[in-house]
Amino acid sequence: MKKKAVILLSGGLDSATCCAIAKSRGFDIYALTFDYHQRHRIEINSAKKIAKYFNAKEHRIIKIDSSILKGSSLTDNISVPKKSAKKTSQNNIPNTYVPARNTIFLSYALAYAEIINSSDIFIGVNAIDFSGYPDCRPKYISAFRRLAKLATKSALYGNPIRIHTPLINLSKAQIIKKGMTLGVDYSLTHSCYDPSPFGKPCGKCDSCILRKKGFLEAGIRDV
Amino acid sequence: MKKKAVILLSGGLDSATCCAIAKSRGFDIYALTFDYHQRHRIEINSAKKIAKYFNAKEHRIIKIDSSILKGSSLTDNISVPKKSAKKTSQNNIPNTYVPARNTIFLSYALAYAEIINSSDIFIGVNAIDFSGYPDCRPKYISAFRRLAKLATKSALYGNPIRIHTPLINLSKAQIIKKGMTLGVDYSLTHSCYDPSPFGKPCGKCDSCILRKKGFLEAGIRDV
Numbered sequence: 306m307k308k309k310a311v312i313l314l315s316g317g318l319d320s321a322t323c324c325a326i327a328k329s330r331g332f333d334i335y336a337l338t339f340d341y342h343q344r345h346r347i348e349i350n351s352a353k354k355i356a357k358y359f360n361a362k363e364h365r366i367i368k369i370d371s372s373i374l375k376g377s378s379l380t381d382n383i384s385v386p387k388k389s390a391k392k393t394s395q396n397n398i399p400n401t402y403v404p405a406r407n408t409i410f411l412s413y414a415l416a417y418a419e420i421i422n423s424s425d426i427f428i429g430v431n432a433i434d435f436s437g438y439p440d441c442r443p444k445y446i447s448a449f450r451r452l453a454k455l456a457t458k459s460a461l462y463g464n465p466i467r468i469h470t471p472l473i474n475l476s477k478a479q480i481i482k483k484g485m486t487l488g489v490d491y492s493l494t495h496s497c498y499d500p501s502p503f504g505k506p507c508g509k510c511d512s513c514i515l516r517k518k519g520f521l522e523a524g525i526r527d528v
Numbered sequence: 529m530k531k532k533a534v535i536l537l538s539g540g541l542d543s544a545t546c547c548a549i550a551k552s553r554g555f556d557i558y559a560l561t562f563d564y565h566q567r568h569r570i571e572i573n574s575a576k577k578i579a580k581y582f583n584a585k586e587h588r589i590i591k592i593d594s595s596i597l598k599g600s601s602l603t604d605n606i607s608v609p610k611k612s613a614k615k616t617s618q619n620n621i622p623n624t625y626v627p628a629r630n631t632i633f634l635s636y637a638l639a640y641a642e643i644i645n646s647s648d649i650f651i652g653v654n655a656i657d658f659s660g661y662p663d664c665r666p667k668y669i670s671a672f673r674r675l676a677k678l679a680t681k682s683a684l685y686g687n688p689i690r691i692h693t694p695l696i697n698l699s700k701a702q703i704i705k706k707g708m709t710l711g712v713d714y715s716l717t718h719s720c721y722d723p724s725p726f727g728k729p730c731g732k733c734d735s736c737i738l739r740k741k742g743f744l745e746a747g748i749r750d751v
Contacts, residue, residue: 367593368593373588373636373639416627416628421625445675452674452675455667455668458621460626
């Protein structure tokens, strides 16, 4: 029987690449996606397609109560900043930051891993071509790793849960190149924070810009 | 304006005491309760009464997707161990342990605190008269404190969120005595893991036993 990996799968290109990496390392995929009333909920459809593409053994889509994860342009009636606009939030963290999002997502991943008896969680955080969110930084991940070692019954009995972040030091171009060698079909992924009702990317938000720059630098055409 | 405290309020006697302590320290109460399909969901009614009793400014009740937090006798079709029964789970942690529960609850508290601009979270964990859950131990709390310092935007801008655990080193009797001096009405609280459909405590589960022992040692009659 193959080892089981919990993959935090948003539907974006990073998490799709993470899925491919886990698969290439011999894991069966147990995908975990969140419906947190994000503006770009269309990414959940991409997550479904990616999970299917990688023959996920399970794909759980967890609803987060709509009263939490607020105060962000991704979840509230606040404009998503575009390349021509000034950053609208305090200092350098854009208003697309969602309070404690990765902590909530990783906590659920911890519970899910423990339930299915998995010791491995993959999260596609990246600290190179990213938006400066505090909960994507390597030292945040280190702190979560430490927490995970203490938080669960399985950890207590010598089976700690590992948090894998294979993309953390890669540029977006490197992530795309890596994914291409592993057969990721990036046409299944969605990146835009502020798509049209039919899912057309705006082309101007941070996420669109990072994606565009990544494909350009990788010398690969985005389909 | 008073400072705001997020209180993890289950409806049990520990969290009610925590609420009283936060109030006595000059905080306004922002209570946070979870409906995770627990067998003793009746505790949510107690949480509502306690929040009202302490004039909470807000009381949020968050639903947790029913597909998660499973594998416990509190959330699955598994018998809750009673005093006459053997402990049913691995080594000494009873099967009432819920995977990653406190990590999920504290993560939500972190998000809630950030949304309402609070720097203080109170959780009534206790490592003396407790069931041995890994996520109640002081070193687990220390690891979460460390995480909280890195996880949020407010932390990044010099306003870290503090995790208060005023009961961690108290016995159940000491908790009850403390609460009595602060005017807690323990008749509003619910402890039993396996109540009758009308909320009558079973008197035999770990939680009932710890409560009984606590009142007995405190020399106070449980109402």
